[in-house]
Amino acid sequence: MCIKSCRAKLQLYIEVKSEKDYNFMGHDLVLNIENLEVSFEVKDIPYFVLRSVNLELYTKQKIAIVGESGSGKTTLANSILLFNDKKITTYFGNINFYPIKKCDELTHQVIPIIFTEEIEKEDRTEFDIHTLDEKFMSHVRGFHISMIFQDPFTALNPVLRVGEQVGEVIKIHNQKLNKKEIYDKVIELFTLVHLPEPEVMYKKYPHQLSGGQIQRVCVATAIANRPEILIADEPTTALDASLKESILSLLSEMTEKFDTSLILITHDISIIKNYVDYIYILYAGEVLESGPTKQIFYNPLHPYTQFLFSCYVDKTKKGQKLPSLPYEIPDLSDQDFIFEKCIFLNRCQKKIKRCEEEKPEVYSVKGQKVKCFLYEK
Amino acid sequence: MNKFLLEVKNIAKSYSIYSTLFQIEVAKKSVLRNISFSLDYNTSLGILGPSGCGKTTLVKIISKIEQPDSGEVLFEGKNINSYSKEEFATKIQMLFQNPYSMLNPKLSIEFLLKERIKQSFVLSNQEVNNKVLDSKINELLEIAMLPKNILNMYPHQLSGGQRQRVAILMVLSLYPKLVILDEPLSALDISLQAQMLNFFSELKEQFKVSYLFITHDKNLAEYFCDKILNIHEDGKYELR
Numbered sequence: 173m174c175i176k177s178c179r180a181k182l183q184l185y186i187e188v189k190s191e192k193d194y195n196f197m198g199h200d201l202v203l204n205i206e207n208l209e210v211s212f213e214v215k216d217i218p219y220f221v222l223r224s225v226n227l228e229l230y231t232k233q234k235i236a237i238v239g240e241s242g243s244g245k246t247t248l249a250n251s252i253l254l255f256n257d258k259k260i261t262t263y264f265g266n267i268n269f270y271p272i273k274k275c276d277e278l279t280h281q282v283i284p285i286i287f288t289e290e291i292e293k294e295d296r297t298e299f300d301i302h303t304l305d306e307k308f309m310s311h312v313r314g315f316h317i318s319m320i321f322q323d324p325f326t327a328l329n330p331v332l333r334v335g336e337q338v339g340e341v342i343k344i345h346n347q348k349l350n351k352k353e354i355y356d357k358v359i360e361l362f363t364l365v366h367l368p369e370p371e372v373m374y375k376k377y378p379h380q381l382s383g384g385q386i387q388r389v390c391v392a393t394a395i396a397n398r399p400e401i402l403i404a405d406e407p408t409t410a411l412d413a414s415l416k417e418s419i420l421s422l423l424s425e426m427t428e429k430f431d432t433s434l435i436l437i438t439h440d441i442s443i444i445k446n447y448v449d450y451i452y453i454l455y456a457g458e459v460l461e462s463g464p465t466k467q468i469f470y471n472p473l474h475p476y477t478q479f480l481f482s483c484y485v486d487k488t489k490k491g492q493k494l495p496s497l498p499y500e501i502p503d504l505s506d507q508d509f510i511f512e513k514c515i516f517l518n519r520c521q522k523k524i525k526r527c528e529e530e531k532p533e534v535y536s537v538k539g540q541k542v543k544c545f546l547y548e549k
Numbered sequence: 550m551n552k553f554l555l556e557v558k559n560i561a562k563s564y565s566i567y568s569t570l571f572q573i574e575v576a577k578k579s580v581l582r583n584i585s586f587s588l589d590y591n592t593s594l595g596i597l598g599p600s601g602c603g604k605t606t607l608v609k610i611i612s613k614i615e616q617p618d619s620g621e622v623l624f625e626g627k628n629i630n631s632y633s634k635e636e637f638a639t640k641i642q643m644l645f646q647n648p649y650s651m652l653n654p655k656l657s658i659e660f661l662l663k664e665r666i667k668q669s670f671v672l673s674n675q676e677v678n679n680k681v682l683d684s685k686i687n688e689l690l691e692i693a694m695l696p697k698n699i700l701n702m703y704p705h706q707l708s709g710g711q712r713q714r715v716a717i718l719m720v721l722s723l724y725p726k727l728v729i730l731d732e733p734l735s736a737l738d739i740s741l742q743a744q745m746l747n748f749f750s751e752l753k754e755q756f757k758v759s760y761l762f763i764t765h766d767k768n769l770a771e772y773f774c775d776k777i778l779n780i781h782e783d784g785k786y787e788l789r
Contacts (some may be wrong), residue, residue: 484739
């Protein structure tokens with residue numbers, strides 16, 4: 173009885189707290205993905221890698237996309253920047269981007285000095301990223317939307333000094349700056365990302381830096397032009413566990429300092445608790461659950477999210493067998509399965525007969541969105 | 550039978566730092582400072598510590614990849630240097646963080662497993678034929694809950710968890726008494742991590758294997774290990 177009442181109180185607390193905390197509606201929308209479908213055609217067989225993905229990102233908001241290997245996290249990030257192979261990729265749906273920084277649409281040149289001027293709210297226009305040509309996209313990449321890649325060791329050119337590589341990114345988007353100004357900006361960036369002795373670091377080659385230092389250089393490169401959106405694709409996977417926290421807090425610090433929105437892609441849900449505001453749980457190309465971080469952590473709704481949390485170990489579980497589900501990502505070319513049935517059907521332990529007959533819709537439950545029949549009102 | 554499976558006595562190790570020009574020794578970096586601990590039969594010891602504290606150096610010394618500056622390592626009461634190479638292979642085996650480093654990309658899984666099983670038979674002076682090999686492979690696949698069709702596949706065609714399982718099967722096919730796990734779960738998804746932990750626990754019961762489990766994750770060490778050796782950056786350590 174006591175536990176029940178405590179749980180009820182906790183529930184109430186979470187709901188009230190999360191409503192107060194989650195107030196991104198007051199901010200402006202920078203990215204709105206509507207019904208995105210991405211398919212790859214390999215040897216004449218279409219693979220439907222992402223299906224009906226909806227995602228909203230506001231200024232200063234930090235979101236996380238969480239999922240296992242093969243769930244489509246990186247494909248989603250690549251779709252935002254059109255990095256997927258054009259020859260085999262087909263897109264449906266919209267990726268609407270609302271730039272805040274000024275730029276000339278026709279000449280692809282930045283008109284005002286960057287870092288300062290913003291477009292007035294009423295003058296903002298919407299771009300569907302998929303309609304933009306490659307020339308414009310090259311302007312968007314690095315200036316409006318930046319990306320940090322999974323493996324920092326392959327992200328940098330091994331034969332160029334790290335300082336020059338960061339300077340190059342600034343130079344491309346700011347043709348008017350001279351060498352001295354660029355050098356000063358790089359040193360300023362290295363100081364911001366807490367690299368020791370920035371002047372010495374400028375002259376070093378990637379192999380002379382540690383994994384954490386290289387990832388800090390990558391963060392400096394990504395924020396060099398103060399983009400509206402920063403996409404971090406598993407920024408901590410290739411690093412030691414002791415460095416993970418420091419890189420995540422650095423990302424969090426940088427996004428707060430520059431009012432940048434963050435999309436953090438990860439397979440490790442445990443490390444993001446203190447760093448993001450909103451979580452999307454992705455499974456085999458579909459968003460199964462989304463909601464404010466605290467609610468997802470304290471009250472996971474979808475059986476898949478519950479399973480992910482139950483896999484975490486600590487000393488209280490010592491001696492117990494951990495829950496395990498067969499590791500099977502569904503065949504993404506099997507249209508009868510992926511469009512007609514619940515995508516989590518094969519691994520779900522709470523499945524009902526209806527899951528095999530039709531696909532669940534997205535149901536709203538107290539601020540969380542969940543794709544499961546168990547929550548149909 | 551000796552009281553302890555493994556005894557590490559006052560191990561110290563330092564590396565020389567050379568100048569870029571002329572390769573002159575400019576300094577010595579002390580990595581391990583008189584570390585001593587022991588490991589019982591059928592137990593698991595977690596080794597925790599930040600990067601660069603000497604965890605990998607310690608297990609390299611235990612597995613005879615490197616020699617210590619001072620101190621000795623006893624396995625079942627005998628100094629590890631007194632074992633021949635072949636004998637030692639059946640005593641201690643190591644599973645690396647990246648299973649790719651253990652699997653030859655040009656060879657099929659069947660070939661890789663067969664070679665290891667043949668090696669174990671040769672080491673124990675037993676005769677081996679194809680029938681025995683096949684039954685042994687089937688037995689191993691059952692232990693690891695792997696489908697038979699993976700035998701015809703190559704390492705790059707397997708998922709991360711499957712690769713890690715094949716790697717541990719290669720380690721187990723020699724029936725070692727001690728398995729050193731060097732961050733075996735850090736590259737895996739959370740659901741696969743749970744599966745692998747269950748798998749390691751089952752093997753511990755079934756084959757009476759002891760583990761040295763290197764990890765950064767305190768929660769993981771506390772869940773899986775019976776004892777924890779915490780090495781600090783300054784070389785100090787504590788065993789609990």
